[in-house]
Amino acid sequence: MLTQNKQEYKEYSKNFLDYLGGIVGKDNVISDLEGVYAYSFDCAHIPFSKKYPRVVVFPENTMQVSEILKYANKKRVPVIPRGAGTNHAGGCNPVRGGIIIHFSRMNKIFEINNQNLTCKVQPGVVVADLQKAVQASGLFFPPDPSNLAVSTVGGGIALSSGGPRAFKYGTFKDYVLDLEVVMADGTVIRTGAQTAKNVTGYNLTQLIVGSEGTLGIVTEATLKLIPSAEYTNVMLAYFDSIEKAVDAVSAIINNHLVPSVIDLLDKKTLQTIEDFYPTGLQTDKEAVLLIETDGDKTSVEHQQQKIIQLCKEYGSSFIDCAKDEQHRVKIWTARRSAFGACARLAPNVITEDVVVPRSKIAELSDGIIQISRKYNLITMVMGHIGDGNIHPNFALDLRDNSQRENFEKAKAELFRLAVNLGGTLSGEHGIGCQKANYLPIALDKTTLNLMIQIKKVFDPNYILNPEKML
Numbered sequence: 388m389l390t391q392n393k394q395e396y397k398e399y400s401k402n403f404l405d406y407l408g409g410i411v412g413k414d415n416v417i418s419d420l421e422g423v424y425a426y427s428f429d430c431a432h433i434p435f436s437k438k439y440p441r442v443v444v445f446p447e448n449t450m451q452v453s454e455i456l457k458y459a460n461k462k463r464v465p466v467i468p469r470g471a472g473t474n475h476a477g478g479c480n481p482v483r484g485g486i487i488i489h490f491s492r493m494n495k496i497f498e499i500n501n502q503n504l505t506c507k508v509q510p511g512v513v514v515a516d517l518q519k520a521v522q523a524s525g526l527f528f529p530p531d532p533s534n535l536a537v538s539t540v541g542g543g544i545a546l547s548s549g550g551p552r553a554f555k556y557g558t559f560k561d562y563v564l565d566l567e568v569v570m571a572d573g574t575v576i577r578t579g580a581q582t583a584k585n586v587t588g589y590n591l592t593q594l595i596v597g598s599e600g601t602l603g604i605v606t607e608a609t610l611k612l613i614p615s616a617e618y619t620n621v622m623l624a625y626f627d628s629i630e631k632a633v634d635a636v637s638a639i640i641n642n643h644l645v646p647s648v649i650d651l652l653d654k655k656t657l658q659t660i661e662d663f664y665p666t667g668l669q670t671d672k673e674a675v676l677l678i679e680t681d682g683d684k685t686s687v688e689h690q691q692q693k694i695i696q697l698c699k700e701y702g703s704s705f706i707d708c709a710k711d712e713q714h715r716v717k718i719w720t721a722r723r724s725a726f727g728a729c730a731r732l733a734p735n736v737i738t739e740d741v742v743v744p745r746s747k748i749a750e751l752s753d754g755i756i757q758i759s760r761k762y763n764l765i766t767m768v769m770g771h772i773g774d775g776n777i778h779p780n781f782a783l784d785l786r787d788n789s790q791r792e793n794f795e796k797a798k799a800e801l802f803r804l805a806v807n808l809g810g811t812l813s814g815e816h817g818i819g820c821q822k823a824n825y826l827p828i829a830l831d832k833t834t835l836n837l838m839i840q841i842k843k844v845f846d847p848n849y850i851l852n853p854e855k856m857l
């Protein structure tokens with residue numbers, strides 16, 4: 388339970404709230420303690436500080452965001468942009484209090500342009516809604532965080548979110564052409580162009596992508612679209628060890644096959660999902676690969692045959708290929724329910740997000756198991772193995788001091804392991820405040836200093852999402 392000093396809570400004057408109400412309309416402001424409490428965490432529900440946001444505002448357009456920033460900058464009040472709050476890294480926690488800008492009312496899709504293969508959207512658009520709208524035009528927006536039913540375009544841009552399909556199609560960063568950004572002092576800039584190509588000046592678009600709301604606030608995005616595949620199918624290939632599954636992935640890639648998805652789930656994850664959402668997963672196997680292929684129907688069938696053959700050659704003991712659309716949806720629902728299923732095991736589930744070169748996945752998985760044993764943690768290993776991106780899910784009770792201390796030690800060892808294997812701290816969830824202290828493990832001093840200088844240029848008064856990332 389947070390215990391913010393009540394006096395401090397009242398410190399902001401009534402004028403402050405009235406002023407914000409004047410900008411966004413008083414119905415678009417939450418300032419009572421019970422209301423703002425809900426915005427003190429992201430989905431990991433770890434406070435990181437004893438602060439609440441003083442106020443949550445729901446702007447409807449760029450001008451309102453700009454006015455909020457002008458005021459906050461003048462008063463030196465922290466501003467934290469927030470989409471659905473589903474990052475796991477404390478990325479939108481108000482660690483110094485301040486104003487949460489919530490984007491649920493800036494959720495318009497302004498344009499889907501079939502000729503230019505682009506769309507123009509506001510940051511509060513939910514990723515699944517964008518995918519549906521784009522699909523209705525025969526096009527495809529590939530980034531698909533597993534929780535795309537709730538997560539937003541703004542959050543996806545700020546973290547360069549990926550998802551299962553990143554193996555073939557990349558992450559958000561590969562689909563952002565131009566951004567409208569409100570700077571810390573309220574000025575509004577555009578970072579790119581409405582064109583497919585652009586090397587005009589520094590690439591500010593890519594600087595903002597992945598910057599976790601610490602350099603500017605995205606209020607509009609022009610995104611690249613691609614034609615949608617005619618057909619997709621999915622299979623589950625089970626193995627008796629993670630090593631065998633990893634070898635099969637290498638064989639698939641070395642044979643020039645490019646599935647749209649190659650995800651890995653370990654035995655504990657399989658068991659936990661099956662317990663929660665029974666679909667007939669083989670819970671006695673050590674690992675499963677979820678492999679999706681797309682293209683025209685003949686090509687998908689051809690790819691699948693080759694993949695099945697390779698998986699068998701590399702020791703797959705059972706293969707379950709979707710027989711129809713219902714079966715395909717069932718497999719995907721099981722995969723996407725993994726986090727929800729794990730969340731039933733303990734009061735807290737912390738999802739980590741390390742990434743290593745693909746060739747080091749088996750060593751990483753083995754290391755995660757050793758670390759979990761050493762610190763007595765319940766751990767489920769899953770991830771986007773095609774990208775070398777593993778998400779160990781740690782189920783624990785953070786109210787228990789010994790579990791919390793053990794987890795902190797395990798986390799530090801995990802990060803060191805990933806970096807020693809040639810990898811890094813985050814593939815898609817970002818650094819937030821959860822990993823900020825660990826950045827020196829992955830980045831040298833000179834690089835870190837350069838990043839700090841960049842932050843100072845963009846946000847001299849340190850109001851934008853403070854204490855995140857750096």
Ligand SMILES: Cc1cc2nc3c(=O)[nH]c(=O)nc-3n(C[C@H](O)[C@H](O)[C@H](O)COP(=O)(O)OP(=O)(O)OC[C@H]3O[C@@H](n4cnc5c(N)ncnc54)[C@H](O)[C@@H]3O)c2cc1C
Pocket residue numbers: 429430467468469470471472473474475478479490510531532533534537538539540541542543544545546547548549550551599600601603604605606726727815816852855
């Ligand atoms: C069950 C589950 C599955 C997940 N699966 C995946 C996955 O497969 N792949 C993946 O990449 N991630 C995944 N995630 C992590 C996360 O959901 C995504 O990264 C998602 O894109 C975050 O979107 P959001 O709207 O919740 O952003 P939030 O959590 O609200 O915000 C994320 C960051 O973006 C900043 N931000 C938000 N809006 C703006 C804006 N307009 N301008 C500037 N900064 C902004 C915030 O301050 C914060 O730093 C998963 C999370 C859960 C809970």
